[in-house]
Amino acid sequence: MSASDPREKRYWLDDPANVTRLVRVFYAVCAVLIAIDVFVPKHGPFAIEHWFGFYGFYGFIACVALVLIAKQLRKILMRPEDYYDR
Amino acid sequence: MTGEFSPGLILILGALLVPLLRGRLRAIYMLALPVAAFAYLLTLPQGDLGIVNIGGLSLNTLRVDKLSLLFCYVFLIATLICVVYALHLRDTVQHVAALIYAGSAIGAIFAGDLATLFIYWEGIAIASVFLIWSSRTEESYRAGMRYLIIQVGSGVLLLAGLLIHYRQTGSLAFGVLALDAPGGLLIFLAFGIKAAFPILHAWLPDAYPRGTPTGTVLLSAFTTKVAIYALARGFAGTDILIPIGTVMAAFPIFYAVIENDLRRVLAYSLNNQLGFMVVGIGLGTELALNGAVAHAFADILFKGLLFMSMGAVLFRVGTVKGSELGGLYKSMPWTTGFCIVGAASISAFPLFSGFVTKSMIMTAAMEEGHFWVWIVLLFASAGVFHHAGIKIPYFAFFAHDSGKRCQEAPLNMLVAMAISAALCIGIGCFPGLFYGLLPFETAYRPYTLDHVVAQVQLLFLSALAFTILMRTGIYPPELRSVNLDAEWLYRRLGRSLLEGARAAGEAAWKLLTRGFGHGVSFAIAYVRRHHGPEGLLARPWPIGTMAVWTTIMLAAYLVFFYL
Incomplete structure (x- = not known):
């Protein structure tokens, strides 16, 4: 069976509008998660932990940095698949 | 000599009968072996049970205490899961190698002296390489050779170290070792190779992605965890392990982001998880050591689950290259679900196993005031969610539809994944029961409001970063390529x-x-x-x-x- 089979069931995620809807819900959840940070009493020993939404912002920045650095690393590290066989 | 023998021998000797059996009888026999070993284990009291005197040397082949028991439990669970996962296989070589490999790993963790440890150490190396060679390609043959040379090399270092150690101290007992003696240093290096310390790690992402679909699951469970056990036994509280582990937790995630072979992504994330454990061992407090061995336990299950889901994809589709997959959730919904459970566990979502184990190491780092270690580990936590938690399920099962359609994984594979998934969720939901197995009594409570909220914020906003980078097209595409690593050196x-x-x-x-x-x-x-x-x-x-x-x-x- 291949994907172009017209009899194949259409999945909910096949519709880009649904994906957009899903992503919007996700954005809203993230916003709520940061917002409730005000109400959570914090106990960690490091001052930085007590900053507003520290974990959320750190996770976001860490991942963006990770991807951007990794993308640059490709320029140095990436080789053709048969590199070691030549 | 006392009458007890290592439970590992049940698997090793039991494996020798496997070639004589066929069909259903073989399946039942192989399932019975880890069960029998477990039943035998339950009859053993704690203590030094396997004292053997050979030519004036006193060896201890069976040291049963909480640390070795914990590893033995998880090794037997992993063996049983792997046997179920591989039941469809007719390849006798793989079945025999798998059981001898698992038995050697169990033998190694019960070894009370360095000579016994050495024998099983080499057994692990030799048995496991057949799981790579069984792919039966030129590529896997050569990768297996490189793997074998490095693993046996680690054994040679261990042998040299134990001989020097014996000359200096007159004892072969495997207890706490010191780094300042040449013998201890060599043993440390031997452990470091198997634990995939930075620069010594290249064998791991080189060899593991080339194993068979079933073999790599076993590989991910045993070799590196035996090394973690050995480090926890011999070098707990050794300061140098803290920076080593921190680097280990951080650098592989960069490779994981740009790697195309999804099983190699998992190999890098395995390396990254080992980093957390090594930090825990280096910190050396009761909480940190509990965290390190608990995380090893959890990692065997969730990393095995992730490797099983990718093994199922490899088995059905014939490739695990991110550039060629996508949309498989339509064909393999169960595998997709189990993969997501594994992904949630490794990412340490609340209610999944990683949450209750990794947090002990993080908390220990905080308590000891290691700010920079903690901040890097937090970065690695976000990163692991990014590459193992999102990238693996996303590129294999979702992303753009590759048009590939296949059957769902065989029933035995699904059952094996279901057992692992249930354990991952069980540990995450009922940490109290699990904490009772740990070497030290603990009052640690993972489910506090601030911890749960902090972790969910970290993970959701990491996912947000992925979503935004993906939808804006900044995320690097999956490309067919190799990335230079320390293996370039050789x-x-x-x-x-x-x-x-x-x-x-x-x-x-x-x-x-x-x-x-x-x-x-x-x-x-x-x-x-x-x-x-x-x-x-x-x-x-x-x-x-x-x-x-x-x-x-x-x-x-x-x-x-x-x-």
């Missing part, structure tokens, strides 16, 4: 040096033989000049000349006589 630089040395040797030899050749030709020419056909000394003189000379000589004699 696969490229080392080979070039060797090639260079060989060429230099050849040139030197040519020069030498040519010089020698000149000498010989000169000698031959010299001899030929005097003794050759035209040579003065080899000239055939006519008889006439001879007679004349004789006459002259006689005449001269006559003249002299009369004088």
Whole structure:
């Protein structure tokens, strides 16, 4: 069976509008998660932990940095698949 | 000698009968082996049970305490899951190798002395390489060779270390070792190779993605965890492990982001998880050590689950390259679900196993005031969610539809994944039961409001970063490629040096033989000049000349006589 089979069931995620809807819900959840940070009493020993939404912002920045650095690393590290066989 | 023997031997000796059995009988027999080993384990009291005296040496083949028991439980669970996962296989070599490998790993963790440890250490290396070779491709043969050389090399270092250690201390007991003695240092290096310390790690992402779909699941469970156990036993609280572990947790995630082979992504994330454990061992507090071994336990289950889901994809589709997959959730919904459970566990979502184990290490780092270690580990936590938690399920099962359609994974694979998934969720939901198995009593509570909220914020906003980068097209696409790693040192630089040395040797030899050749030709020419056909000394003189000379000589004699 291949994907172009017209009899194949259409999945909910096949519709880009649904994906957009899903992503919007996700954005809203993230916003709520940061917002409730005000109400959570914090106990960690490091001052930085007590900053507003520290974990959320750190996770976001860490991942963006990770991807951007990794993308640059490709320029140095990436080789053709048969590199070691030549 | 006391009568008890290591439960590992049940698997090792039991494996020898596997080739004689066929079909259903073989399946039942293989399932019974880990169960029998477990039943036998339950009859054992704690203590040094396997004392053997050989030629004045006192060896201890069976040390049962909370640390070794914990690893034995999880190794037996992993063995059972892997047997179920591989039930569809007819390949006898893989079945036998798998059981001997698992048995050796169990033997190693019960070893109370370094000599016994060494024997099982090498058993692990030799049995496991067959799981790579069983892919039966040129590539896997060569990767297996490299793996074997490095693993046996680790054993050789261990042997050298234990001999020096024995000379210095007069004891082979495997207890706390010191880094400042040469013996201890060599043993540390041997453990470090198997635990995939940075730079010594290249064998891991090189070999693991080349194992068979079922073999790699076993590989991910045993080799590195035996090393974690050995480090926890011998080097707990060794300060140098903290920076080593921190680097280990951080650098592989960069590779994982740009790697295309999804099983290699998992190999890098395995390396990253080992980093957390190594930090825990280096911190050396009760909480940190509990965290390290608990995380090893959890990692065997969730990493095994992730490798199983990718193994199922490899088995059905024939590739695990991110660039060629996508949309598989339509064909393999169950596998997708189990993969997501594994992904949630490794990412340490609340209610999944990683949450209750990794947090102990993080908290211990905080309590000891290691700010920079903590901040890097937090970065690695976000990163692991990014590459193992999102990238693996996303590129394999969702992303753009690759148009590939296949069958769902075989029933036995699904059952194995279901058992793992249930354990991952069970540990996450009922940490109290699990904490009771840990080596130290603990009052640690993972489910506090601020911890749960902090972790969910970290993970959701990491996912947000992924979503935004993906939808804006900034995220690097999956590309068919290899990325240079420490293996370059021996696969490229080392080979070039060797090639260079060989060429230099050849040139030197040519020069030498040519010089020698000149000498010989000169000698031959010299001899030929005097003794050759035209040579003065080899000239055939006519008889006439001879007679004349004789006459002259006689005449001269006559003249002299009369004088």
